[in-house]
Amino acid sequence: MDSKTINKLLKIILITLVISYAIDKLVFLGLNTMSDKVMTGQAIGKLNQFLTIKDSTDFLVFGNSRANHHFDMDLFNTKGYNMGVDGTGIAYTSTLVSTLKKDKPQLILIHIDTKNFFDKSYDGSDIRGLKTKFNRDENITKALNKSNQISAIQNFYYSMNYNGNAISILKNYFKPSYDYRSYNGYNPIIINESQKPMRDALLLKDNSVGCEEDFEINPIALEYLKSIKTYIENSENKTFIFVTSPIYDDSCSKDNNLFKGIMKDLNLNYSDYTNLFKEIGNDKSYWKDKTHLSDIGAKQFSKFLQKELKTQM
Amino acid sequence: MLFNSIEYLIFLPIVFVLYWLFKSSYKNQNVLLLIASYVFYGWWDYRFLSLIIFSSFLDYYVGQKIEAAQIKKNKQRWLLVSLCSNLGLLGVFKYYNFFADSFASTMSSIGWQVNDLTLNIILPVGISFYTFQTLSYSIDIYREKIKSCNDIVAFFTFVSLFPQLVAGPIERASNLIPQIESKRSLNINLLKTGIFQIFIGLFRKVAIADNLGVYVDSAYANYDIHNGTTLLVATVFYAFQIYFDFSGYSDIAIGSAKLFGFNFNRNFNFPYFSRTLTEFWRRWHMSLSFWLRDYLYISLGGNRKGIVITYRNLMLTMLLGGLWHGSSWNFVIWGGIHGLFLSIEKYTFSALKIKTFNGFGYIYTFIVVLIAWVFFRAVDFDTAWSIISKWFTLDFGSLFIGDSNAFVNASLLMLLGLLIDLRIFRSNTPLEEYGSKFNIVRLSFIVSVIIIMLCLFYSTAENFIYFQF
Structure with missing residues (x-):
């Protein structure tokens, strides 16, 4: 390689760094401007709406897709918002809880997926779902930095914060999916006639993996659970309830019992409704698949839960 | 090490800078490339480096023996050593469980119960690629298309050069060794x-x-x-x-x-x-399809032995090409579908006297x-x-x-x-x-x-x- 080629190579590297840095900041600012105005869609809109109303709402639900689809907020007779987001876990939930004002009286329901707490591969990467607020929200930035889920490159190329979300932001910016003012965060799963055969096949499918000999709680998940406990201890005006919603056919109760013990040790208010429909009567129409309730099932569950929670609301 | 990993993002510039610092001696560059290639491969599992080293050493030695042999029979004998050793390694690491399983199923279907013969064998990454690369080297020397390589570092670098080590392209010795054995330059x-x-x-x-x-x-x-x-x-x-x-x-x-x-x-x-499918195979994974054409199809007789043998060769090449991808009947069927349609195309073109x-x-x-x-x-x-x-x-x-x-x-x-x-x-x-x-x-x-x-x-x-x- 002669000096001429070295010069050209250095020029390419330098120009690329400058241009890519400039484009990155333009894209980032553009997406920031747009995303701040986006109030619809599961990726960004729901989070934006939550951050806007979180301290003026009496009742909040957190959790993954099962929280998102299982708690019909209209049935709880109070002003509430369902902040369940598909594909998220306790890291995401814990971070969102940390953004709440401590002195505001609120009922907080946190959905727990017991299986996730014993998943050895869980690494807390669901917190990356909040990366659009990195360096833009103090609590979220603090949690993301602590989690080590932000790559070093992200500190140079900010547009990585919008990885996987850019098209959704554009779509919801120009054509909002729904009227967010009347949206309470609950997303019912409505099973139409053509989807029924698929649902029936899913319910018949045997995907049980059996009971492990030694269930061990995932240390990362436990750490996030403990950080919620710390938050609870410092916010006396809030009532926290932890709930596991029904599963169609749970073949192993060992993990559930272990988890109940852990929650008892942590002195957290926990109710496990995994086998609720087995006990009060099950119906195929309640389900979308073995772990997700349809709108009909969600109504049944929410009504039941509402009665159970009456004393605390 | 994966190309899309942070490790490679660091590895590539370091090797690049060191490599061009040694520009005065291509032999020193080869030593660096060899070390870098072994680091690249060992990042996945250093234990399997021994397989690459064994395979490299074997074909380096066999290549010289083939060239030095005076009579054809001796050349064939040494080529056989290379074929058996390389295909043997591939057979053990990639196909043993497949054939053991298939054998047990066949036996059980005729009423003979065979104990489980499968072993817990890890498939070494890239073995199919570097095995084909070293095989082509020995075959090319046997066919007197190339001379054997006398520089052991250059030959080992040819087998393990990191950009193509784990998933190709399957480089021919005739293309790569002359480049390794001469001074390289990087122009704009x-x-x-x-x-x-x-x-x-x-x-x-x-x-x-x-x-x-x-x-x-x-x-x-x-x-x-x-x-x-x-x-x-x-x-x-x-x-x-x-x-x-x-x-x-x-x-x-x-x-x-x-x-x-x-x-x-x-x-x-x-x-x-x-x-056409024929055209597809001239455009898809070209280093493998040309390898199969040159070392398998042509070795079987190609299209020189009549129409029936031509179709048989085509089918066999594609079936084995399918099996190369993995030890499963699905890959054989995949190859079979391609072989069948390639044969139909060949017949159609010759019957209708068209080219595409x-x-x-x-x-x-x-x-x-x-x-x-x-x-x-x-x-x-x-x-x-x-x-x-x-x-x-x-x-x-x-x-x-x-x-x-x-x-x-x-x-x-x-x-x-x-x-x-x-x-x-x-x-x-x-x-x-x-x-x-x-x-x-x-x-x-x-x-x-x-x-x-x-x-x-x-x-x-x-x-x-x-x-x-």
Whole structure:
């Protein structure tokens, strides 16, 4: 390689760094401007709406897709918002809880997926779902930095914060999916006639993996659970309830019992409704698949839960 | 070490700088490349370095013996040593469990119960690639197409050169060894084309293929509950996933090699723009298809021994080509479908006295390739058959989208990838030389845009699809 080629190579590297840095900041600012105005869609809109109303709402639900689809907020007779987001876990939930004002009286329901707490591969990467607020929200930035889920490159190329979300932001910016003012965060799963055969096949499918000999709680998940406990201890005006919603056919109760013990040790208010429909009567129409309730099932569950929670609301 | 990892992002510049610091001696550069290649491979599992070293040493020695042998019988004997050893290693590590399992099933079907013969064997990454590379070296010396290599470091570097070590392109000794045994230089043209190809490859792999893979994995994992429409879309996605994944890998490999002054052979030439299956195989995984043609098809007699033998050779080559990909009957069937249609094409061309099909050929070729991909992707025969049955029994219904955001991203990126391909294809400039069209500012701008696209759309996959072969 002669000096001429070295010069050209250095020029390419330098120009690329400058241009890519400039484009990155333009894209980032553009997406920031747009995303701040986006109030619809599961990726960004729901989070934006939550951050806007979180301290003026009496009742909040957190959790993954099962929280998102299982708690019909209209049935709880109070002003509430369902902040369940598909594909998220306790890291995401814990971070969102940390953004709440401590002195505001609120009922907080946190959905727990017991299986996730014993998943050895869980690494807390669901917190990356909040990366659009990195360096833009103090609590979220603090949690993301602590989690080590932000790559070093992200500190140079900010547009990585919008990885996987850019098209959704554009779509919801120009054509909002729904009227967010009347949206309470609950997303019912409505099973139409053509989807029924698929649902029936899913319910018949045997995907049980059996009971492990030694269930061990995932240390990362436990750490996030403990950080919620710390938050609870410092916010006396809030009532926290932890709930596991029904599963169609749970073949192993060992993990559930272990988890109940852990929650008892942590002195957290926990109710496990995994086998609720087995006990009060099950119906195929309640389900979308073995772990997700349809709108009909969600109504049944929410009504039941509402009665159970009456004393605390 | 994966090309799309942070480790490689650090590894490549370090090796690059050290390599050109040694520019006064290509022999020192070879030593550095050899060490770097072993680090690159050992990053995955250092224990399997012993296999590469053994294979390299064996063919280095055998190559010299073949050349030194005075009579043909002795040459054949040494060639046999190379064939048996290399194919033996491949047989043990890649096919032992497959044949043991098949043997046990056959025995059990005729009433003989055989104890479980399968062993817990790990498949060493890249074994199929470097075995074919060393085999071609010995065969070429036997055929007196090349001279044996007398520089042990150069030969070991030829076998293990890191850009092509784990998933090709399968480089011929006649192309690569002369480059290793001479002084390399990096001119501006090589630099520009190399950088362009690395970034195009990254985009193809990380943005397009990995996003398509999300939908494909989900649909194929639950094939029993999905209808024909969903499985058709998933298979179309898979056709492009595997193309962008493997051609992307090849692009990064070829581009990386250029930065060290090496010219690798082309591995993909827009295969889905083919009007016949014959043309498809001249454009798809070219280093393997040409290898199979030169060392298997021609060795079997090619088309020189009459029409029946020609078809037999074609079929056998494709069946073994299928088996090369993996130890499963699905790969054999995949090869069989290609062999069958290649034979039908050959017959049709000779009967109708035509050389290719018209525009309809693009659709015909894609449909055949698509059906064959089902066997390639499905975990077993029953799964593949169930998917194809849904199409032929017209079990079509509404499309399952799943995560709509991921589906839209994957579809748009696939479309963008196709448009880029179409543009390069119509320019009549190979992708390998396309980067030379740009001046430095324009090239930097294109690379910058790709970087931002990667930031916005990267998806994380564990591996490159062809690593499993």
